Amino acid sequence: xxxxxxLLIVLMYLNTATYGQNKNLQSSKSLSLTWExxxxxxxxxxxxxSELTLExxxxxxFPSAGWDIYFNSAHPYELNQDTLNLKLTHINGSFFKLSxxxxxxxxxxxxxxxxxLLTRALKNSTDYPKGFYIVYNNNSSKSxxxxxxxxxxVDYHVQERELARQIYxxxxxxxxxxxxxxxxxxxxxxxxxYFKGNFRMDHDVKINNASDxxxxxxYLAKELEKISGIRPQIATTGQKSIIVLQKKELVNEEAYExxxxxxxxxxxxxxxxxxxxxxxxxxxxxxxxxxxxxxxxFLIPAICIKDAPRFAHRAFMMDIARNFLPKEQILKTLDVLxxxxxxxxxxxxxxxxxxxxxxxxxxxxxxxxxxxxxxIDELDHLIPAYGSGPEVNNSSESxxxxxxxxxxxxxxxxxxxxxxxxxxxxxxxxxAAIKSMDARYHRLxxxxxxxxxxxFLLRDINDQSKYESVQGFKDNVINPALPSxxxxxxxxxxxxxxxxxxxxxPLKTIHFGGDEVPTGVWEKSSVAKDLxxxxxxxxxxxGLWFYYFSKVNxxxxxxxxxxxxxxxxxxxxxxxxxxxxxxxxSRFATENFHTDVWNNLSGNEDLAYKLxxxxxKVILTNVTNxxxxxxxxxxxxxxxxYWGGYVDVDKPFSFIPYNYYKNQKExxxxxxxxxxxxxxxxxxxxxGKKNIIGxxxxxxxxxxxxxxxxxxxxxPKILGLAxxxxxxxxxxxxxxxxxxxxxxxxxxxxxxxxxxxxxxxPKLDYYVGGFNYRIxxxxxxxxxxxxxxxILYPNLILKYTVDGSEPNVDSALYTSPIPFVxxxxxxxxxxxxxxxxxxxxx
Numbered sequence: 001x002x003x004x005x006x007l008l009i010v011l012m013y014l015n016t017a018t019y020g021q022n023k024n025l026q027s028s029k030s031l032s033l034t035w036e037x038x039x040x041x042x043x044x045x046x047x048x049x050s051e052l053t054l055e056x057x058x059x060x061x062f063p064s065a066g067w068d069i070y071f072n073s074a075h076p077y078e079l080n081q082d083t084l085n086l087k088l089t090h091i092n093g094s095f096f097k098l099s100x101x102x103x104x105x106x107x108x109x110x111x112x113x114x115x116x117l118l119t120r121a122l123k124n125s126t127d128y129p130k131g132f133y134i135v136y137n138n139n140s141s142k143s144x145x146x147x148x149x150x151x152x153x154v155d156y157h158v159q160e161r162e163l164a165r166q167i168y169x170x171x172x173x174x175x176x177x178x179x180x181x182x183x184x185x186x187x188x189x190x191x192x193x194y195f196k197g198n199f200r201m202d203h204d205v206k207i208n209n210a211s212d213x214x215x216x217x218x219y220l221a222k223e224l225e226k227i228s229g230i231r232p233q234i235a236t237t238g239q240k241s242i243i244v245l246q247k248k249e250l251v252n253e254e255a256y257e258x259x260x261x262x263x264x265x266x267x268x269x270x271x272x273x274x275x276x277x278x279x280x281x282x283x284x285x286x287x288x289x290x291x292x293x294x295x296x297x298f299l300i301p302a303i304c305i306k307d308a309p310r311f312a313h314r315a316f317m318m319d320i321a322r323n324f325l326p327k328e329q330i331l332k333t334l335d336v337l338x339x340x341x342x343x344x345x346x347x348x349x350x351x352x353x354x355x356x357x358x359x360x361x362x363x364x365x366x367x368x369x370x371x372x373x374x375x376i377d378e379l380d381h382l383i384p385a386y387g388s389g390p391e392v393n394n395s396s397e398s399x400x401x402x403x404x405x406x407x408x409x410x411x412x413x414x415x416x417x418x419x420x421x422x423x424x425x426x427x428x429x430x431x432a433a434i435k436s437m438d439a440r441y442h443r444l445x446x447x448x449x450x451x452x453x454x455x456f457l458l459r460d461i462n463d464q465s466k467y468e469s470v471q472g473f474k475d476n477v478i479n480p481a482l483p484s485x486x487x488x489x490x491x492x493x494x495x496x497x498x499x500x501x502x503x504x505x506p507l508k509t510i511h512f513g514g515d516e517v518p519t520g521v522w523e524k525s526s527v528a529k530d531l532x533x534x535x536x537x538x539x540x541x542x543g544l545w546f547y548y549f550s551k552v553n554x555x556x557x558x559x560x561x562x563x564x565x566x567x568x569x570x571x572x573x574x575x576x577x578x579x580x581x582x583x584x585x586s587r588f589a590t591e592n593f594h595t596d597v598w599n600n601l602s603g604n605e606d607l608a609y610k611l612x613x614x615x616x617k618v619i620l621t622n623v624t625n626x627x628x629x630x631x632x633x634x635x636x637x638x639x640x641x642y643w644g645g646y647v648d649v650d651k652p653f654s655f656i657p658y659n660y661y662k663n664q665k666e667x668x669x670x671x672x673x674x675x676x677x678x679x680x681x682x683x684x685x686x687x688g689k690k691n692i693i694g695x696x697x698x699x700x701x702x703x704x705x706x707x708x709x710x711x712x713x714x715x716p717k718i719l720g721l722a723x724x725x726x727x728x729x730x731x732x733x734x735x736x737x738x739x740x741x742x743x744x745x746x747x748x749x750x751x752x753x754x755x756x757x758x759x760x761x762p763k764l765d766y767y768v769g770g771f772n773y774r775i776x777x778x779x780x781x782x783x784x785x786x787x788x789x790x791i792l793y794p795n796l797i798l799k800y801t802v803d804g805s806e807p808n809v810d811s812a813l814y815t816s817p818i819p820f821v822x823x824x825x826x827x828x829x830x831x832x833x834x835x836x837x838x839x840x841x842x
Contacts (some may be wrong), residue, residue: 004241004466007209014162018623020342021818029055029135030056030057030058030536031055031056031057031058031062031107031134031146032053032054032055032056032057033052033053033054033055033069033130033132034052034053034055034572035050035051035052035053035129036050036051036052036053037049037050038050038051038116038122039121039486040122040123041121041816042118046096046121047118047119047120047121048096048118048119048120048121048122048410049079049116049117049118049815050076050116050117050118050119050122051114051115051116051117052098052114052115052117053085053112053113053114053115053472054107054112054113054115054207055107055111055112055113056107056109056110056111057110058109058114059109059110059659060109061106061107061108061109061158062101062106062107062108063106064100064104065100065104065137066097066100066136066138067097067099067135067136067137068097068134068135068139068144069099069132069133069134069139070091070096070097070098070131070132070133070134070135070374070384070390070469071095071096071126071129071130071132071133071148071387072093072094072095072096072129072130072131072384072385072387072388072759073094073096073119073129073130074094074119074120074122074127074129074343075090075119075120075472076088076096076117076119076352077117077118077119078115078116078117078118079116079117079118080116084228084694085101085103085104085113086098086099086100086101086104086113086115087099087100087101087839088115088117088573089764090166090472091383091465092383092432092473093352093353093383093385093471093472093473094382094385094386094471094472095382095383095385106423109265110519112247113170113499115798122630122632123634123636123642124635124636124637124638124639124640124642125636125637125638125639126639126640126703127272129387130386130387131384131386131387131388131389131518132145132146132388133145133374133389134146134564135374135390137502138385139438140376140691141376142375142724143374143390144167144390144741145389146390150414157633157638157840157842160635160636160839160840161842162394163633163634163635163651164747164777164778164779164780164781164839165779165780165781166720166779166803167633167776167777167778167779167792168396168778168779168780168781168788168789168790169779170779170792171779171790171791171792173746174753175746175748175750176745177751177753177754179754179758181750181751181752182751182754182755182758183755184284184285184301184303184305184689185281185284185285185298185305185721186284186340186399186719186722186723186755186756186759186760187340187341187482187722187725187726187727188723188726188727188728189281189305189306189307189727190306190307190308191305191306191307192303192304192305192306192499193301193303193304194301194302195261195302195303195304195503196302197261197262197301197302198299198300198301198302198729199261199262199264199265199299199300199302200241200259200260200297200299201224201286201297201298201299201300202228203228203230203242203296204241205224205241205243206231206234206235206241206242206243207221207232207233207234207235207243207245208235208236208242208243208244208245209234209244209245210245210246210247210640212247212272213245213247213272215272215415216245216272216275216276216279217234217245218230218234218634219276219279219415219416220243220245220279220374220623221234221535223279223283225293225633226288226291226606227279227286227291227294227798228294228295228296229294229330234439236465237694239263239264240263240264240266241263241264242263242265243264243265243266244264244265244266244267245267245275245772246266246267246537247267247268247269247270247527247706248268248269248270249270250268250269250270250274250308251308251413252270252308253270253271253273254271254273254274254277254308254309254312254343255270255274255307255308255340256267256268256274256275256278256281256307256308257278257303257304257305257306257307258268258278258281258282258303258304258307259303259304259305260282260285260300260301260302260304261302262302262351265282265300266281266283269403272417273417274556274725275811276338276416276417276481277307277341277417279303279363280339280340280341281307281657282300282336284338284339285301285303286298286300288759288760288762288763288765288766289762289766291763291766291767292762292765292766294835298395304753308727309725309726310408310726310727310728310729311342311657311692311693311694311695311725311726312343312693312694313343313619313693313694313695313696313725314341314342314343314344314694314721314722314725314726315342315343315344315345315346315421315619315694315695315696315697315725316333316337316342316344316345316696316698316699316718316721317346317347317348317423317596317621317696317697317698317699318330318333318345318346318347318348318699319698319699319700319701319704320347320348320349320350320354320356320378320401320701321349321351321353321354321355321356321425321432321701321703322351322354322385322386322400322700322701322703322704323353323354323386323397323702323703323705324356324370324395324396324397324400325396325701325704325707325710326395326399326400326840327401327405327409327411327709329407330409331408331409331412332768332769333345333714334409334412334413334416334418335416335767335768336764336767336768336771337415337416337418337617338416338417338418338720339767340718340719340722341726342418342718342721342722342724342725343417343418343419343807344418344419344421344696345413345418345419345421345497346421346423346596346696346698347409347420347421347422347423348402348425348509349401349422349423349491350369350423350424350425350429350430350432350433350696351425351429351430351432352382352385352429352431352432352469352471352473352476353372353382353385353386353429353431353432354369354370354372354382354397354400354431354432355369355370355400355432356370356399356400356401357400357401357406357422358400358401358402358403358405358406358727359491359492360498361491361493361495362405362437362440362491363458364437364439364443365432365433365436365437366823367436368380368381368382368436368439369382369432369433369435369436369437370398370399370400370432371392371398372384372385372388372392372397372398372707373389373390373391373397373398374389374390374391374394374799378435378438378439378440378742379438379442380439381398382432383521383530384397384429385397386702386703386705396431396704396705396706403499405505406499406503407499407502408503410499410500411503411504411505413505414503414504414506415520418779419508420505421509421511421564422496422510422511422736423510423512423513423564423772424492424512424513424517425508425512426478426489426512426513426514427475427479427480427485427513427514427548428476428478428513428514428515428517428518428521428837429469429476429477429513429570429604430458430476430477430478430514430665431476433458433478433488434458434459434475434476434478437457437488438459440456441453441454441461441810442452442456454484455484455487456487456491456548457482457484458478458479458484458488458489459475459478459482459484460479460481460525460526460527460528461481462525462526462527463479463522463523463524463525463526463527463528465520465521465522465523465524466520466524467518467520467521468518468520469516469517469518469521470516470518471516475518476520477521477522478711478778479522479525479528480522480526480528480544480545480547480548480551481522481527481528481530481531481544481547482527485548486535486551486552486555489551489552489555490555491557491796493510493556493559493561494559495571496510497501497559497561499529501625507561508561508562508834509556509558509561509562509563509564509594509595509700510563510564510721511564511565512552512563512564512565512569513565513566513570513618514548514549514565514567514568515565515566515568516568517568519580522544523541523677528541528544531544531547532774535547537628542572542573542574545571545572545573545586546587549563549569549588553588553591553593561764562591562593562594563592563593563594563781564590564594564595564596565593565594565596566593566595566596567596567597567598567599567607567608567611567766568582568596568746569588569593569595570584570585570588570589570595570611570614570616571583571585572585572587572591574648575689576751576824580646584610584611584614586615588616589614589615589616590615590619592614593617594616594617594618594619594693595611595616595617595618595619596621596696597611597618597619597622598621598622598623598626598627598698599659600623600624601623601624601644601668602620604677605661605664605681606622606681606683607776608622608683608692609682609683609684609688610682612684612689612692613682613684613685613686613687613688613691614688615692616691617693618691618693619690619694619695619696620655620660620692620694620695620696620724621658621695621696621697621698621722622655622660623644623645623646623649624644624645624651624664624668625651625654625655626647626651626652626655626695626697626698626721627641627644627647627697627698627700628647628697628698628699628714628717628718629641629698629699629700629701629702629713630642630644630645630646630647630702630706631646632645632647632648632717632774632776633648633650634646634670635777635837636815637767637777637837638837639709639712639713640703640704640713641700643668644668644673645666645667645668645669645670646670647717649715649716649717649719649720649756650719650720650749651717651720652695652717652718652720652723652724652801653699653719653720653722653723653749653752654720654749655695655720656733657692657695657724658684658692658729658835659683659691659733660734661681662683662741662744663733664677664678667780668799680781683822685692694725695725696721697717697718697721697770699713699714700763701703705728707772708772711771711773712772712773712774713774714771714773715771715773715774716756716761716764716773716774717755719760723752726776730744730745731744732744732745732748753792753793753794754794756793757792757793757794757795757796758794758795761773761793761795761830762794762795762830762831765830765831765832772834774794774831774836775796775828775834776791776793776828776836777827777828777837777839778798778826778827778836779789779791780826780829780841781841782841782842785819785820786818786819786820787817787818787819787820787824787826787841788815788817789814789826791828795830795831796828796829797814797827797828797829798813798814798827798828799811799812799813799814799826799827799828799829799835799842800812800814800824800825800827801823801824801825802821802823802824803823804823804825805825806825806827806838807825807826807827807829807835807838809829809834811827814826820841824840824841825838825839825840826838826839826841827839
């Protein structure tokens with residue numbers, strides 16, 4: 001569907017402040033800035049036309065010179081390039097500056113100046129210019145934030161009405177489900193059978209533990225204490241009211257058996273990992289309310305569960321580099337990941353916009369690289385990003401994990417049988433590291449320590465290469481030709497190994513990124529040219545890629561570690577029909593490289609299968625199904641990205657790992673794909689199938705400015721990943737008859753929806769303090785002047801108003817179709833009284 005015309009007005013007011021002795025500047029200013037979207041599809045393109053208005057609302061003239069306004073935006077440029085009134089300058093990344101031009105005469109009291117601007121498409125509330133602040137030249141170290149208010153036009157509702165209709169029709173397809181037939185736990189086990197009777201969990205329960213499982217027994221005792229307030233006794237005798245942890249040889253180390261009878265619960269496994277998953281399944285069977293009501297006793301039905309995971313690698317990636325989240329949120333996340341048997345925590349803690357892990361001996365990485373704010377030279381901190389503004393101490397833009405924090409995280413994860421994969425993004429996406437080592441270089445050069453200053457330098461200081469990354473950075477790529485780069489990499493590896501040893505945590509791999517290195521890098525670097533001349537293995541600038549990862553690989557292998565990275569570590573640049581393209585590189589295929597393959601867009605739909613067929617270990621991280629940072633749908637009110645499509649819980653749930661073409665029914669714009677779209681794509685071979693080692697869902701943090709936003713995008717989407725990575729291949733995935741496959745899928749989807757609504761969302765209201773999961777917006781249609789509404793998940797209620805006010809817990813309850821009236825609004829509520837986004841009924 002073509003995006004309709006949207007009108008957005010953003011009002012920004014300049015706070016009163018004093019700006020030193022400059023006589024041309026008044027001591028008090030009042031300036032109103034308006035960002036108005038004129039055309040969201042300018043001249044039928046993927047660009048948005050906006051108009052920036054600067055209005056002087058004071059009774060004195062706004063000065064003609066001596067100031068700059070800074071902000072973050074989606075790469076605007078002036079429609080009229082010859083304007084000399086105001087000059088728009090791209091500083092770096094998404095950071096821009098608006099300055100007075102040669103012809104700018106100031107703005108008289110009560111007057112306004114309008115500037116037409118083009119940007120890429122702007123589609124939702126998190127995608128608009130932000131972080132505005134003003135700096136006066138006579139006091140360049142002082143900055144004043146500018147407040148931003150968003151305003152929508154009525155045309156926005158055309159899109160919302162169509163979306164509400166689509167949601168209503170999708171919700172109507174969900175079938176009524178017999179709750180007794182549902183899987184007792186999530187993710188779905190291999191098999192289960194109920195028996196007569198119940199086990200009573202109360203204060204008298206004891207834990208009977210085999211000596212092999214002391215850690216798991218202690219964990220179970222702590223979990224039960226959270227509910228009852230009384231820690232169960234761990235004993236070696238007893239016949240009734242006991243939970244037995246016992247050793248039993250099963251199919252693999254993660255397999256378990258859970259047997260619940262009226263007198264005892266037995267969890268059997270070959271390893272502590274299997275016992276731990278049996279404990280998670282037991283917890284999963286607790287009534288959701290126990291995490292809130294703390295009952296003295298509750299019943300668990302008699303049951304036998306036999307279970308083992310489908311994939312050994314079930315991963316969630318958390319990005320704390322772009323915007324930071326503290327240790328406490330990470331620990332909380334680990335708790336809930338373990339509940340759903342997700343066993344890999346990929347921690348992305350370095351990127352262009354931040355370095356978030358303390359490294360002993362390199363203090364600048366966190367003293368400079370972990371902070372953002374207004375700066376002239378970036379020797380103290382980085383420039384603002386994602387609207388973080390001028391202040392350095394904002395919680396989301398500045399912060400890092402100390403060594404002690406990270407070691408605590410590692411211990412916490414290890415107790416929960418979660419492997420933590422650390423990611424140091426290189427050679428691209430490395431601006432925070434580069435700037436930090438620049439600051440170190442400048443400090444030591446001033447101290448006369450030239451040799452030490454250059455020891456960890458990450459760029460050729462004489463390099464005149466011109467490039468720009470996808471995110472707009474001009475200086476974010478490490479130079480692989482520098483020997484100092486490998487000093488840095490070796491230092492990072494060794495300090496990481498040390499922290500894992502201190503935590504007694506397993507470390508098998510370190511992730512070194514490899515993502516999105518732009519064209520143009522290193523081309524004018526004399527150091528790179530010298531290496532090409534002297535090293536026969538490096539035949540060109542593009543050959544530096546293989547050179548870099550060969551050296552990183554050797555550093556890891558010498559420490560008994562293997563290399564993980566994004567898919568580019570298994571690719572090389574080549575020229576096909578005059579165009580530079582990335583193709584699979586066979587040279588690393590036997591090196592045990594683990595590739596997180598995200599790109600299944602625009603000609604790369606089969607890239608994951610190509611790499612697996614070639615011999616690379618592949619973790620399917622498909623953007624169209626697994627990127628949790630993508631918005632739930634096209635609504636303006638939904639936070640999130642949309643460049644790779646839209647992802648709700650159904651996208652990971654419907655994913656078919658060994659043939660994901662089958663359930664890919666739309667492109668990234670939500671448009672239907674032709675039936676034969678995938679016919680010419682590479683299919684997964686039997687050998688390649690063995691190289692698909694798991695699934696991963698990343699949550700990138702460009703718009704994650706609070707823990708509430710993080711949890712909103714995490715849940716309930718992550719439940720689809722948990723199900724598809726653990727549960728056996730479903731029948732609808734292998735059914736060849738398209739009609740029958742769709743029927744089977746719809747039944748399975750209906751069951752999954754029922755489980756989420758009846759059990760998981762109520763559990764998430766209180767588990768480890770509760771989560772700010774997304775409550776879906778209602779769907780509706782207006783038919784014969786009656787409003788028909790529905791909601792995806794059971795156990796939620798709909799409320800409405802007819803006076804234009806937003807619904808609250810005291811508003812009228814929707815139970816059946818109601819007559820349409822103007823100004824009607826709908827919203828869904830959970831039992832805690834928290835609501836979904838509000839829908840205007842039209």
